[in-house]
Amino acid sequence: MDMIEAKHLSRAFGKAHRPWAKQSPDALRAVDDVSLRVAAGEIYGLVGPDGAGKTTFIRLLCNAIRADAGEATIAGYSAARQPELARAQIGYLSQRFSLYEELTVLENLRFFAEVRGLPAQEWKPRCHEILAFVGLDEFGSRRAKLLSGGMKQKLGLAAALVHRPRVLLLDEPTTGVDPLTRQDFWQLIIRLVSDAEHGVAVLVSTPYMDEASRCGRIGLLHHGHLLTEGTPTQLRATLQGRVLELAGTPLRALRRIAEQDVGVEDVQMFGDRLHLRVKPGAGDDVISRLRAPAAPLQVTRLRSVPPQLEDVFIALTAEVAAMPTTEGK
Amino acid sequence: MTNSRLLSIIRKEFVQIARDPRTLVLALIIPVVQLFLLGYAANNDVRNIPLAIYDQDRGPTARALIDAYRAADYFKLAYDVDSEAELRTLIENGDARAGLIIPADYSLQIKSGSSAQVAFILDGSDPTAASTALAAAQFIGQAHATAIMSERLQQKGQTAALTLPVDVRTQVWYNPDLASAYFMVPGLTGMILQTLTSILTASAVVRERERGTIEQLIVTPIRPWELLLGKLLPYTILALVNTFEVLVIGSLWFNVPVRGDLFQIALVSGLFLVTGLGIGLLASTIANTQQEAILTVWMTLLPSIFLSGFFFPLEAMPRFLQVISYAIPLRYYLVAIRSLMLKGVGIESLQPQIIPLIIFGLLIMSAAALRFKKRLD
Numbered sequence: 154m155d156m157i158e159a160k161h162l163s164r165a166f167g168k169a170h171r172p173w174a175k176q177s178p179d180a181l182r183a184v185d186d187v188s189l190r191v192a193a194g195e196i197y198g199l200v201g202p203d204g205a206g207k208t209t210f211i212r213l214l215c216n217a218i219r220a221d222a223g224e225a226t227i228a229g230y231s232a233a234r235q236p237e238l239a240r241a242q243i244g245y246l247s248q249r250f251s252l253y254e255e256l257t258v259l260e261n262l263r264f265f266a267e268v269r270g271l272p273a274q275e276w277k278p279r280c281h282e283i284l285a286f287v288g289l290d291e292f293g294s295r296r297a298k299l300l301s302g303g304m305k306q307k308l309g310l311a312a313a314l315v316h317r318p319r320v321l322l323l324d325e326p327t328t329g330v331d332p333l334t335r336q337d338f339w340q341l342i343i344r345l346v347s348d349a350e351h352g353v354a355v356l357v358s359t360p361y362m363d364e365a366s367r368c369g370r371i372g373l374l375h376h377g378h379l380l381t382e383g384t385p386t387q388l389r390a391t392l393q394g395r396v397l398e399l400a401g402t403p404l405r406a407l408r409r410i411a412e413q414d415v416g417v418e419d420v421q422m423f424g425d426r427l428h429l430r431v432k433p434g435a436g437d438d439v440i441s442r443l444r445a446p447a448a449p450l451q452v453t454r455l456r457s458v459p460p461q462l463e464d465v466f467i468a469l470t471a472e473v474a475a476m477p478t479t480e481g482k
Numbered sequence: 483m484t485n486s487r488l489l490s491i492i493r494k495e496f497v498q499i500a501r502d503p504r505t506l507v508l509a510l511i512i513p514v515v516q517l518f519l520l521g522y523a524a525n526n527d528v529r530n531i532p533l534a535i536y537d538q539d540r541g542p543t544a545r546a547l548i549d550a551y552r553a554a555d556y557f558k559l560a561y562d563v564d565s566e567a568e569l570r571t572l573i574e575n576g577d578a579r580a581g582l583i584i585p586a587d588y589s590l591q592i593k594s595g596s597s598a599q600v601a602f603i604l605d606g607s608d609p610t611a612a613s614t615a616l617a618a619a620q621f622i623g624q625a626h627a628t629a630i631m632s633e634r635l636q637q638k639g640q641t642a643a644l645t646l647p648v649d650v651r652t653q654v655w656y657n658p659d660l661a662s663a664y665f666m667v668p669g670l671t672g673m674i675l676q677t678l679t680s681i682l683t684a685s686a687v688v689r690e691r692e693r694g695t696i697e698q699l700i701v702t703p704i705r706p707w708e709l710l711l712g713k714l715l716p717y718t719i720l721a722l723v724n725t726f727e728v729l730v731i732g733s734l735w736f737n738v739p740v741r742g743d744l745f746q747i748a749l750v751s752g753l754f755l756v757t758g759l760g761i762g763l764l765a766s767t768i769a770n771t772q773q774e775a776i777l778t779v780w781m782t783l784l785p786s787i788f789l790s791g792f793f794f795p796l797e798a799m800p801r802f803l804q805v806i807s808y809a810i811p812l813r814y815y816l817v818a819i820r821s822l823m824l825k826g827v828g829i830e831s832l833q834p835q836i837i838p839l840i841i842f843g844l845l846i847m848s849a850a851a852l853r854f855k856k857r858l859d
Contacts, residue, residue, distance in 0.1 A: 240703050250694070251693070
C-alpha cells in the first residue's frame with residue numbers, strides 16, 4: 154500500500170504565491186508539479202543539490218506549508234483536508250535540530266508522545282524502548298542542549314518515532330553528522346523498514362549520492378522538478394557504457410583535449426582521474442582517439458567504467474539545462 | 483485526550499520558564515525593581531529645596547520671616563549670601579533652587595505699618611518641583627503676613643483675634659499626604675501587566691519559530707487553539723502572580739492602601755491581562771525573532787505610558803491627545819485599579835472603564851488569534 158502519495162504538488166515563493174500579483178519570472182517555483190509514491194517498507198531517497206526544493210516538498214507532505222496546487226496523501230489521509238489525522242501518522246525529522254534544549258531527553262520524548270496522543274500509561278515504556286532503539290537510554294535525564302550533534306539527531310529520530318508513525322519524513326538527517334554516526338543512523342532506518350509487521354514508509358532527502366545509493370528508490374529533484382525516478386541500479390543503467398575513466402599526466406592538459414573531442418559530452422574531475430561522459434555509442438571511438446596523445450602527454454588508463462549516481466545526476470541536469478526554457482509559458 | 487495535549491503544552495512551557503534564567507529574571511525580579519525604582523524615583527513629593535537667602539536687613543523681624551520658611555520642610559536653608567550676584571550664581575549652578583531676598587529696610591517698613599516687599603526667586607527649569615515650591619513659598623509668605631497683621635491689630639487695641647472673612651478648609655480624600663506612591667503603585671500593576679505579559683507571550687511564541695521547534699510542533703496533531711491556549715495560560719498565571727507581588731510590596735513597603743475587594747482587583751486585572759496577552763500574540767505573528775518581537779511590543783508601550791495617565795494627568799493634555807488616549811486600554815485600567823485600591827469602590831461603579839476593557843480585549847485577542855496560524859508560511 155502507498156503510504157505517501159504526492160500528486161502534482163506545486164509551491165512557489167515570492168510574488169507567484171500571491172494570486173493578485175502579476176506572475177513574475179523572479180518568483181521561485183520551489184516545487185513544480187512533483188508526483189511520487191512511497192510504499193510501506195520502502196526507503197525513498199529524494200536527491201538533489203541545495204535549493205532543489207527537497208525541504209519544501211517534505212513540508213508540503215506534512216502540510217506545514219500550503220500547496221499552491223496538487224495534493225498529498227499520507228496513509229490515506231489528505232494532508233491538507235485532514236491535517237490532524239495525517240500528522241498522527243507522520244514522524245518528521247527536520248534539517249535543523251528542533252526539540253527543546255531546556256528539556257531533558259526524556260522530557261522531550263514525553264512531550265511529543267503526549268501531544269501525539271500516546272496514552273499516559275504507555276508513554277514511559279515506549280520512551281525507554283525508543284531510547285534503547287537509538288542508543289540513548291543512558292542519557293534520559295540529560296538536557297538536550299548538552300547532547301552532541303549526532304546524539305541530537307538520534308534524539309530527533311526517537312522523537313519522530315515515539316508514536317509509532319507509519320510514515321517517516323527525514324530532511325537531510327545526516328548533514329553535519331560524523332561518518333560513524335551516519336552509519337548507525339542508516340542501520341536504524343533500515344531496521345525500521347525491514348520490520349515486517351510495522352513496515353514504515355521512509356522518505357529521506359539528501360544531497361549525498363553515496364547515501365542515495367542506500368535507498369530502495371531514488372527521485373532526482375532539480376529546481377523543483379522531479380527529473381527521474383528509479384532504483385539506483387536502474388538509474389545507473391541509463392548511462393551504461395557512456396562513462397569512461399581516464400588517468401594520466403598532466404591531467405589538466407588531458408582534460409582540455411578530452412573536452413574538445415566530438416564524442417565527449419562532459420568531463421568531470423574525480424580526484425586523480427577524469428570521468429568522461431560520451432555520446433551514446435561513441436565510447437570505443439573516443440577511447441581510440443584519446444588513448445595515445447602526442448608526447449609529452451601520457452595516458453596511463455582509459456576504459457569504460459560502471460556509471461555512478463553522480464554521473465547520472467550530472468547528465469540529467471545538463472540535459473535540462475540544454476532544453477529550451479519553460480519559464481514564462 | 484484534548485485536555486492532555488493542552489496540559490502537556492502548559493507543563494512544557496512551565497519547565498522552560500523555570501529553566502530559562504532570562505525569563506525568570508524578567509518575570510519575577512524586574513517587576514520588583516521597577517516598583518522600587520518608580521516608587522522612589524518617580525516621586526513628585528517636593529521636600530528640602532535648597533534655599534539661598536540674601537538678608538540685607540539682618541534684624542529680628544527679618545529673622546522671623548526666615549524662620550517661617552525654615553519651619554516648613556519644603557525648604558532647607560542652604561546658603562546665606564551677601565550679594566545678589568552671589569545668589570544668582572548659586573541658582574545658575576543649581577546649588578540652590580530657590581532664593582529669598584529681604585531688602586535692607588524690611589524691619590523699618592514693617593514697623594511703620596506699610597507694606598514690605600521681599601523677593602522670592604525660583605528655578606523653573608523643573609516645572610513640577612517649581613510649581614510645588616511656588617505654592618509653598620506663597621502660602622508661607624501669606625501666613626506670615628497674616629500673623630503680622632494680626633499682631634498689628636492687637637497693638638492698635640483690638641483685643642479680638644483676627645478672623646478671616648472666608649476660611650477655606652481643604653480636605654484631600656483617599657491620599658491625604660498626596661504621596662506619589664499611592665498614585666504610582668496601582669499604575670505600576672497596569673504597566674507590568676501590559677509590558678511583561680506582552681513581552682513574555684511574544685517571546686514564547688517567537689522562540690519556537692526562532693529555534694525551529696515550531697516545525698516539530700506543526701507536524702503534531704496539536705490543534706491551533708490548543709497551542710494558543712497552552713502558550714497563553716502559563717503567562718496569564720505568571721502575570722497574576724506578578725500583580726499580586728506588586729500589590730503586596732506596594733502595601734507593605736510603600737503603605738499604599740488596598741481598600742477595594744481583592745477578588746474584584748484580580749478580576750479587573752485579569753480582564754486587562756487579555757489585552758496584554760493579545761498584544762504579545764499579535765506581535766509574535768509579525769516578528770520573526772525575539773528581538774523583533776520585543777521591539778514591536780515596545781512600540782505599543784510608549785504611547786501607553788504617556789497617554790494613559792500613568793505619569794502625566796490626562797486633564798493637562800491638549801484636546802487631541804486626550805481624544806487619542808481613549809484608544810489606549812491602559813487608560814481604563816488605571817482609572818479602575820486606582821479607584822478600586824485607593825477609593826475602595828466596587829466594580830459596579832466602574833462600568834465606563836470595564837466595558838471598554840472588555841471591548842479592547844476581545845478586539846485585540848481575536849485579531850491575534852486570527853493571525854495566529856499553525857503553519858510555517
